[in-house]
Amino acid sequence: LQFCGNQIVSGSDDNTLKVRSAVTGKINHLKCFSKCLRTLVGHTGGVWSSQMRDNIIISGSTDRTLKVWNAETGECIHTLYGHTSTVRCMHLHEKRVVSGSRDATLRVWDIETGQCLHVLMGHVAAVRCVQYDGRRVVSGAYDFMVKVWDPETETCLHTLQGHTNRVYSLQFDGIHVVSGSLDTSIRVWDVETGNCIHTLTGHQSLTSGMELKDNILVSGNADSTVKIWDIKTGQCLQTLQGPNKHQSAVTCLQFNKNFVITSSDDGTVKLWDLKTGEFIRNLVTLESGGSGGVVWRIRASNTKLVCAVGSRNGTEETKLLVLDFDVDMK
Numbered sequence: 001l002q003f004c005g006n007q008i009v010s011g012s013d014d015n016t017l018k019v020r021s022a023v024t025g026k027i028n029h030l031k032c033f034s035k036c037l038r039t040l041v042g043h044t045g046g047v048w049s050s051q052m053r054d055n056i057i058i059s060g061s062t063d064r065t066l067k068v069w070n071a072e073t074g075e076c077i078h079t080l081y082g083h084t085s086t087v088r089c090m091h092l093h094e095k096r097v098v099s100g101s102r103d104a105t106l107r108v109w110d111i112e113t114g115q116c117l118h119v120l121m122g123h124v125a126a127v128r129c130v131q132y133d134g135r136r137v138v139s140g141a142y143d144f145m146v147k148v149w150d151p152e153t154e155t156c157l158h159t160l161q162g163h164t165n166r167v168y169s170l171q172f173d174g175i176h177v178v179s180g181s182l183d184t185s186i187r188v189w190d191v192e193t194g195n196c197i198h199t200l201t202g203h204q205s206l207t208s209g210m211e212l213k214d215n216i217l218v219s220g221n222a223d224s225t226v227k228i229w230d231i232k233t234g235q236c237l238q239t240l241q242g243p244n245k246h247q248s249a250v251t252c253l254q255f256n257k258n259f260v261i262t263s264s265d266d267g268t269v270k271l272w273d274l275k276t277g278e279f280i281r282n283l284v285t286l287e288s289g290g291s292g293g294v295v296w297r298i299r300a301s302n303t304k305l306v307c308a309v310g311s312r313n314g315t316e317e318t319k320l321l322v323l324d325f326d327v328d329m330k
Helices: none
Strands: 002-004 007-011 017-021 031-033 036-040 047-053 056-061 066-070 076-080 087-093 096-101 105-110 116-121 127-132 137-141 146-150 155-160 167-172 176-181 186-190 196-200 207-213 216-221 226-230 235-240 250-255 259-264 268-273 279-285 293-300 304-311 319-324
Touching: 002 047, 002 293, 007 047, 007 319, 017 056, 047 087, 056 087, 096 127, 096 137, 105 127, 105 137, 127 167, 137 167, 146 176, 155 186, 167 207, 176 207, 186 216, 207 250, 216 250, 226 259, 259 279, 259 293, 268 293, 279 304, 279 319
Parallel strands: 087 127, 250 293
Antiparallel strands: 002 007, 007 017, 017 036, 031 319, 047 056, 056 066, 066 076, 087 096, 096 105, 105 116, 127 137, 137 146, 146 155, 167 176, 176 186, 186 196, 207 216, 216 226, 226 235, 250 259, 259 268, 268 279, 293 304, 304 319
């Protein structure tokens, strides 16, 4: 799920991407299901990763390709061939995108020419997450490893060893690498030395999502909790809990200097105070009857919240809910 300007892009297991409008139209008490502007057709497998900037969309699929699209026209500009298995993750920086695949490799592409510039080989299992700042590539994989790469020379500078299970999530600010694993821990690494600075413990399950800004890390976990950390000290500053806490796995989160927004497969989106950890209110509460409502992903701008909602057992089509809300997310 990507959100840029007034356009939302979502990929699906039906092999397509949909470009939707984020203009709500003030329907149904300031919320509505977004209108589909165009459908991007071309992949022959499910779309499992995407990135968007301005009018360019990049998608990665189980068909082993990436595609570069014009968001305005829906035209496929390039198809990027090279991976030999599912493209599971990607990170776009300026004119380059780095893709990670179940084939255990990463590839660096020029999105203007469609050319593969570099291939990074060293993982021995599927690459699950990747970060790229234009200088360094950081990847996390199912081989329990995190690797730091110089893409220009195609060399692995550091292999960050310490996790005892699959690595599912990464954050990278140019100085610190933060990795989340199925082993329940979060590790903070120095990107230049490869040393582990802190091991953050307290979660009881998989860290499914993280966001890092100005040395503050917010982590969401399958154990239903959200934690706020200072990565310089390794201290847990807050755990978002209490009677209004999520009742099942946290699926997505986003934060700024004042607020944290979290979603869960309990069907809610919650707003919290970053500094105090106090619950403020529910932004979304789905009907919990039948197959149960799930909020799979959220994306927030300064004035809008986009939620991908569906059912726990997959019987209902995933829909995009758009809300206008009065929290300044700058």
